[in-house]
Amino acid sequence: MYNQMTKKRRSYNTQLLFQAINNNNTSMVKLLLKEGVRINARDNYCRTFLHVNAISGNHKITKYLIKYGCNLNAVNCAGDTALHEAIAYNNDQIARCLIKNGSNVRIKNYNGDSCLHFAVVYRHKLNVITMILKNGANINNVNVYGMSPLHFAVESKNIRIVKKLIANGIKVNSIKCGVSALHMAAGVASEVIVKILLKAGADVNYKDVNDCSPIQCAVYTGNIELVKTLIEAGANINNQNKIGATALHNAIMCGNERMISLLLNNNANVCIKTTDGDTPLHWAAMLNVGESHANILKNLLDKGSNVNNRNASGQTPFHFLIQDGSRKVVKMFLDKEADLLKKDFEGSTALHYAVYNGDSEVLTLVLDSGIHINEKCTRGTTALHHAAKKSKSDYIQLLLEKGADVNSPDLCGRTALYYTIVESIAHSDGQNVSESRQESIRLLLEYGTDINDKIYQERTILEIAIERRETVVVNFIVEHIAKLSLRKMPISDYNVQLINKHNDVINYYDMCKTELQAAIKKKIFGTVSFFNILTDSIDVIAGYARNIDLVDAFENSNYEMSFPIYCLPLKTRFYEGVERQKLMERAAIILSHSLNFADPYHIVYKRLLYYFSIKDLRILVDYYCYEVVEKSVDLVIDAIVLSMVVLGVLVIDKGFIH
Structure with missing residues (x-):
């Protein structure tokens, strides 16, 4: 107890x-x-x-x-x-x-x-x-993570303790999971500790488990003096880590221009490749947006970087650059003889990549180089397919104006219109189709997409749209078929049967035909009907726009109420024609003055400017109006003179040209 x-x-x-x-x-x-x-x-x-x-x-x-x-x-x-x-x-x-x-x-x-x-x-x-x-x-005990007391002292930047440990014989080249104390000192940007460790015998070229040397750690800190210290201590500036990247690659990743200059001035190899085959120029071009890395790119090019060097995927630095670079940096590469025709291992050329650039001037620059516009990659896609997939209507129009084949199929038989309808990145929820996608579909239809062709798995584009229950897209196609029908263009029996098979489709088709028949009968001015605006080429509509009375009559008409289905294409096409006519008039005045040849109303200008797209006309007029002095203006005028000679319409006689 x-x-x-x-x-x-x-x-x-x-x-x-x-x-x-x-x-x-x-x-x-x-x-x-x-x-x-x-x-x-x-x-x-x-x-x-x-x-x-x-x-x-x-x-x-x-x-x-x-x-x-x-x-x-x-x-x-x-x-x-x-x-x-x-x-x-x-x-x-x-x-x-x-x-x-x-x-x-x-x-x-x-x-x-x-x-x-x-x-x-x-x-x-x-x-x-x-x-x-x-x-x-x-003193040299390491924990389960491989860290010795020296690693901890370096990590906390405690200079006195570092000195104390070294004085008591600690091993300066011991490792922490493959990382030496010098790696850590370089990584925390402590120049003083780096010097202490180097003096104590630290290996300046020791590699960690990823094969990174201390100088590669130092580059990420942005400390120029620290990197200089390591270089002076004999650091291998071209050491490659496990992915093959060097200190120069790392500096480019950080976008540090001063660091890049330091490395280049100390013989950093500009041609060395990663395991993916990327040179430093590949990385700089890949990271560049607009002109963000313009100075870095120039520095690398001046040191002998090859713009046509392929990586493991067959991509050149130019392929990367052209996706996001500005016209200025693209021109910089072209001046260094960038090969526009070089393909990656998927068969994509610079043109395929240029479609993804947000600056249309870059696409224009590539197109003006004479590259084959219908070049296909290994999957059979052209630049038009890529533009259609992104529903970039302005790019689609530019490519079509330059001669892109609207009916070119990929290896699966899919045309550009299929990509816009099925593969499009633009937003669509069936009833709500983005404006850019709508415009893309309209353009591809107007430029002659064959709606009768069975493009994929033995189905027409109309059938595919119906299956996807995209009412707006179906209506676009039906509106187009109705126009073709009234123009006596062939409509396949397959599509006719398809229309008749669906009540909502046949009803809409009948409404379209009724409205178009009314458009044929209703004249805007003289013999020009609203149906002419829907079906004639933009060049012909531009000719109509020379008649001021006709323009006034169209603007004062009640076409929105009379033609509710076709009011948007009526408006779009008419004002495209008006804009084209105005631009042609201004361009003719500019050329007459610049070439000192004939008056602006001479037939030569009408015939010549017929071959210019609206974008070309805008460039010419804008450069002249804003008095921008650039090489491209001279090139435009040189091209015009050459075109006139080729057309056989340049009359050299009695003071026409001085």
């Missing part, structure tokens, strides 16, 4: 002692120790009284606990001794007391950290570190 009461009393006293230590109640601790407790009792975290006191920080209690036999080297659930805890909580006096009374400084916790690791991590005074070292700590 007495023994049971004694055990209960001790258990109760043990709980009280933990509380007293937590509350720094020294007198209560003394009383409880005298009365009797289980001196090596543990709490829920396997901590002894010494562990808890090492955290609380009462030096006197530490002495009492040691006096009564508390285990100095007991470990908690993390493998930490009381000494680990004292160091972690910056209780230096307790730490010294524990060491003096025999705490084992070589014990490592379950992460492999010794008390020396802790002393460095928690930035203790040098006298504590000195005491730990004097009492037998293994």
Whole structure:
């Protein structure tokens, strides 16, 4: 009975002692120790009284606990001794007391950290570190992550501790998961520590597990002086990591122009390739948007980078550049003899890539180079297919005006219109078709997409649209078929049967035909009907626009109410013709003045400007009106003179040309 009461009393006293230590109640601790407790009792975290006191920080209690036999080297659930805890909580006096009374400084916790690791991590005074070292700590111990005390000292940029550890013989080339202390010093941009480590014998070209050298780590910090220090120490500037990237690749990734110049001036190899075959120029071109990397690109080109060097996918730097670069940087590459005809391993040329550029001037520049517009890649797609997939109506129009084949099929028989309807990136939810997609569909239909052709899996484009339940798209196609029907153009029996098969489609088709018949009968002015505006070419409509009375009559007509289905194409096509006519008149005046040949109304200008797209006319007029002096203006005029000669309409006679 007495023994049971004694055990209960001790258990109760043990709980009280933990509380007293937590509350720094020294007198209560003394009383409880005298009365009797289980001196090596543990709490829920396997901590002894010494562990808890090492955290609380009462030096006197530490002495009492040691006096009564508390285990100095007991470990908690993390493998930490009381000494680990004292160091972690910056209780230096307790730490010294524990060491003096025999705490084992070589014990490592379950992460492999010794008390020396802790002393460095928690930035203790040098006298504590000195005491730990004097009492037998293994200075080169590494934890389970491969980190020595030196790694921690470098990571925290503690110069005094770094010097102390080196003075006590720590290995400067020990590794942390394949990373040396010099890698870490370079990575945290500590030039002072880098110099200390180099002086102590650190290997400037040591490679980590990814084969990166310290200079590659330093480049990412942007510290120019640090990189200079490593170069002066003999760093291999062309070291390649596991993906084959060099310090120059890394500097380009960071977009650091000064760093790139430093590396280039120290003989960085501009032709070295990654495992994917990318040179530094590939990376710069890939990262460039507009002119964001223009200076970097120029620097690399001036140092001999090859614009036509292929990577493992057959892509040249020019292929990357032309997707997002401005006209200026594209021209820079062309001046360095970039090959527009070179294909990647999928058969894509510069033209395929240019379609993805947001600047239409780049696409124009490529088209004006004379590249074959209907060139196909290995999947059978042309540039028009790509423009159609993105529903870039302005690019589609430009390509079509330059002669792109609207019915060119890919390897699966799919035309550009299929790509706009089925593969389009533009938003569509069936009833809501984006404006750019609508315009793309309209253009592809107007430029002669064969709606009778079975383009994919023996289905016509109308059938595909019906299956997809895209009402707006179906209506577009039906409107076009109705126009073809009234123009006596052939409609396949297959499409006719398809229309008759669906009540909503046949009803809409009949409405379209009724409206078009009314458009044939209703004249705008003279013999020109609204049907003419829907079906004649833009050049013919431009001719109509020379008649001011006809333009006024159209503008004052109530065509929106009379032709609700076709009002939008009526408006679009009419004003395209009006714009073309105005541009041609202004262009003729410009050419008459520039060439000093005939008056603006001479037949030569009418015949010549017929071959110009609206975009070409805008460029000519805008350059002249804004008095922009650029090579392209001279090139336009040279092209015009050449065209006139080829057409056989240039009359050299009696002062027409001076």
